[in-house]
Structure formats: C-alpha cells, structure tokens
Amino acid sequence: MNAKKSIIILGIESSCDETSASVVKDCKVLTNLIANQKIHELYGGVVPELASRAHQKNIVPVVDRALKEAGIRKEDLSAIAFTRGPGLIGSLLVGASFAKAMALALDIPLVEVNHMQAHVLAHFAEENNGIGYKSIKNNPISLHPSFPFLCLTVSGGHTQIVLAKDHLDMEVIGETIDDAAGETFDKAAKILGLPYPGGPLINKYAQEGNPNAFKFAEPNIPELNFSFSGLKTSILYFVRSLTPPLSEGEGGDSRIPHLCASIQHTIIKILMDKLITASKQTGIKEVAVAGGVSANSELRNELISTGKKKGWNTYVPAFEYCTDNAAMIAIAGHYKYLKGEFAAQNIGASARYKF
Ligand code: KG4
Ligand code: ZN
Numbered sequence: 001m002n003a004k005k006s007i008i009i010l011g012i013e014s015s016c017d018e019t020s021a022s023v024v025k026d027c028k029v030l031t032n033l034i035a036n037q038k039i040h041e042l043y044g045g046v047v048p049e050l051a052s053r054a055h056q057k058n059i060v061p062v063v064d065r066a067l068k069e070a071g072i073r074k075e076d077l078s079a080i081a082f083t084r085g086p087g088l089i090g091s092l093l094v095g096a097s098f099a100k101a102m103a104l105a106l107d108i109p110l111v112e113v114n115h116m117q118a119h120v121l122a123h124f125a126e127e128n129n130g131i132g133y134k135s136i137k138n139n140p141i142s143l144h145p146s147f148p149f150l151c152l153t154v155s156g157g158h159t160q161i162v163l164a165k166d167h168l169d170m171e172v173i174g175e176t177i178d179d180a181a182g183e184t185f186d187k188a189a190k191i192l193g194l195p196y197p198g199g200p201l202i203n204k205y206a207q208e209g210n211p212n213a214f215k216f217a218e219p220n221i222p223e224l225n226f227s228f229s230g231l232k233t234s235i236l237y238f239v240r241s242l243t244p245p246l247s248e249g250e251g252g253d254s255r256i257p258h259l260c261a262s263i264q265h266t267i268i269k270i271l272m273d274k275l276i277t278a279s280k281q282t283g284i285k286e287v288a289v290a291g292g293v294s295a296n297s298e299l300r301n302e303l304i305s306t307g308k309k310k311g312w313n314t315y316v317p318a319f320e321y322c323t324d325n326a327a328m329i330a331i332a333g334h335y336k337y338l339k340g341e342f343a344a345q346n347i348g349a350s351a352r353y354k355f
C-alpha cells in the first residue's frame with residue numbers, strides 16, 4: 001500500500017523589512033528563517049527603497065539555508081508560496097519574482113498568498129517535534145481554533161477583526177479607518193524619543209509603569225471599526241505639553257515607563273472593546289489574535305483573562321509566528337495547494353491586496 005505523499009511547501013515572505021523563507025511539511029514547520037534589516041533603525045522607520053535592496057541581497061542565502069537546515073532538496077518541494085500583498089511594492093516584487101523563477105525552473109506549482117490571511121493561518125503552524133501547536137491557550141481539547149472563529153489581526157499596517165469560516169474563507173468584519181495599532185505603537189515610541197521599531201520597547205518599559213498614570217483620548221467609532229489617529233495626536237500634544245520636557249534618549253526620563261504603560265493600556269483597551277463587541281454580535285466564542293502586535297504581553301494576557309471571564313476559547317500564536325515570517329505563508333500555501341489554487345506565471349505583486 002502506498003503511504004500518503006507529504007506536501008512540502010517553501011514559503012517566501014518579503015512584504016516589508018523582513019526577508020523570510022520557511023519549509024513546511026504537512027503543516028509542520030521544519031525551518032522558519034528571518035533576515036532582519038537593521039538598516040532601517042538609522043532612519044526611524046522602514047525606507048522602502050532600502051528594504052527592496054536588502055531583500056534582493058538576502059533572498060538567495062535565506063532560501064538556501066531554509067532548505068539545507070530542513071534537510072529538503074529543491075526537487076522534493078511540492079510548491080512555492082509567496083506573499084503577493086499587501087505590503088511595500090518594491091519589497092513584494094523581489095519575493096514574487098524569486099518565487100516565480102524558482103517554480104518555473106523546478107516545474108512545480110506557484111501559490112500566491114495574502115499576507116493578512118496568512119497571519120490568521122499562523123494558528124495552524126505545527127511544531128516538528130510532534131507536540132503539535134505551540135501556543136498559549138485555555139482550551140485543553142482543541143489544538144487549533146475551530147471554525148468559525150474570530151481573529152484580531154494587528155500589525156504595523158493593518159488592524160482587523162476577521163471572521164474565519166474556513167482556512168481560505170475569511171471575512172473582514174471590522175478594520176481601522178486610519179492608522180493601524182502597530183503604527184500607533186511605533187509613532188508613540190518616536191514621540192517619546194525611542195528607536196524604531198517602538199512596539200517592543202513600549203512593551204518593555206510599560207512593565208515598570210502605571211497604566212493609569214496618564215489618560216489619552218479614546219475614539220468613538222461605530223460598529224466594529226477602529227481609529228487610532230486621534231489617539232496619536234493626543235499623545236503628541238500631551239508629550240509636547242510636559243514640563244519639564246522629556247529628556248532625550250532611551251530610558252533617560254523617569255516618566256517614560258508610565259507613559260509607555262498608559263499608551264499601551266489605551267491601545268489595548270480600544271482593541272479589546274471591539275473584540276468583545278464582535279464576539280457578542282456574532283455569538284462566536286473561539287477568539288484568536290495574530291500579527292506583530294499580538295507579540296505584546298499585555299494584549300496576550302488581556303485576551304486570556306477576558307476569555308476566562310467570557311467563556312471564550314482563546315488562541316495566541318507562539319512569538320515566532322506573530323511578527324512577519326514565512327512559515328505562515330507556507331501554511332497558507334499548504335491549504336491553497338490542497339484546493340489546487342495555483343497562480344499563473346504572469347501574476348504580479350499587489351501593494352493593496354484585499355481578501
Ligand atoms: O506583523 P508585523 O511583523 O508586520 C506587519 O505586517 O506590519 O507587525 C509589525 C508591528 C510593528 O508595528 C511593531 O512595533 C509591532 O508589530 N510589534 C509590537 C510588539 N512586537 C511587534 N507592538 C507592541 N508590542 C510588541 N511586543
Ligand atoms: Zn505582517
């Protein structure tokens with residue numbers, strides 16, 4: 001009797017400032033390598049032109065190592081999945097062109113992936129050691145969220161509440177009308193004189209601060225949508241009005257931890273309030289978070305404690321699957337491969353790709 005043939009996907013992610021390649025076998029992550037681009041720290045944010053040049057330099061060695069460390073030969077691959085969008089067009093084009101060329105050369109299917117859908121599908125990544133899904137969860141029965149579930153997807157460029165009906169059937173039921181939550185963390189950090197990317201630093205300093213020390217404007221936006229531009233402005237004016245003014249430099253002012261804790265607390269309250277409303281409106285109690293901001297310790301704790309109070313099953317990805325990574329692209333590729341959803345060689349990248 002023939003054993004079922006494994007599906008081995010090479011995932012490629014290049015939508016912003018991380019060049020990542022991953023090999024995933026039957027949803028088990030064999031490798032998930034990320035080349036970070038340090039250069040952007042010098043400029044206080046991602047410089048698109050520099051990002052695409054760095055992807056160009058990194059992509060061959062990252063893919064080569066991802067395959068070697070996985071012990072997989074190019075010829076063993078079932079398909080190549082790449083991020084089609086949304087993201088920075090110059091960065092996306094590097095990954096898309098590479099994936100197209102490699103799929104053509106190997107004569108295997110090419111799979112295009114929506115980056116935001118992939119963040120949600122990161123919940124289906126399994127570790128290779130056979131222990132299954134590595135995540136913090138309060139549901140002892142199910143390893144992964146079961147359908148339908150809600151996912152709060154919070155990243156540098158997007159803030160969405162997604163209703164996931166199936167792996168590839170998802171609907172955005174709420175989103176930001178202006179700035180994203182991650183962008184708000186990063187801009188607030190900049191206002192406080194902290195280096196880029198500011199989200200993790202705000203998280204770090206907040207641990208020593210009082211979340212109720214300062215009050216900032218909270219938006220009043222209808223339905224399940226978000227807005228962060230008013231909060232950003234309110235942080236800017238508040239910090240400008242401080243006497244004495246904030247002293248420059250990372251950690252150089254004793255008010256920084258309290259400011260970080262209060263800003264973080266406000267952003268998370270805005271996110272959680274809408275997620276609670278979404279669960280009430282839909283009646284869905286399977287609730288997940290995804291995207292770079294889901295690496296935030298207060299958001300993770302808040303989701304789990306709210307989940308306990310509300311009787312939700314909550315799902316938080318392992319850290320390495322929160323921020324941008326190619327394993328999530330390969331997982332999305334796996335499900336598209338199963339359905340035979342392949343891309344043609346004339347496919348382009350799409351900076352504003354929606355699903
Ligand atoms: O998903 P991601 O890696 O890239 C995009 O698709 O945008 O998200 C990056 C965002 C950045 O804004 C970064 O500051 C934020 O995620 N982030 C955090 C934390 N770690 C990353 N924000 C708050 N707390 C963190 N621990
Ligand atoms: Zn992302």
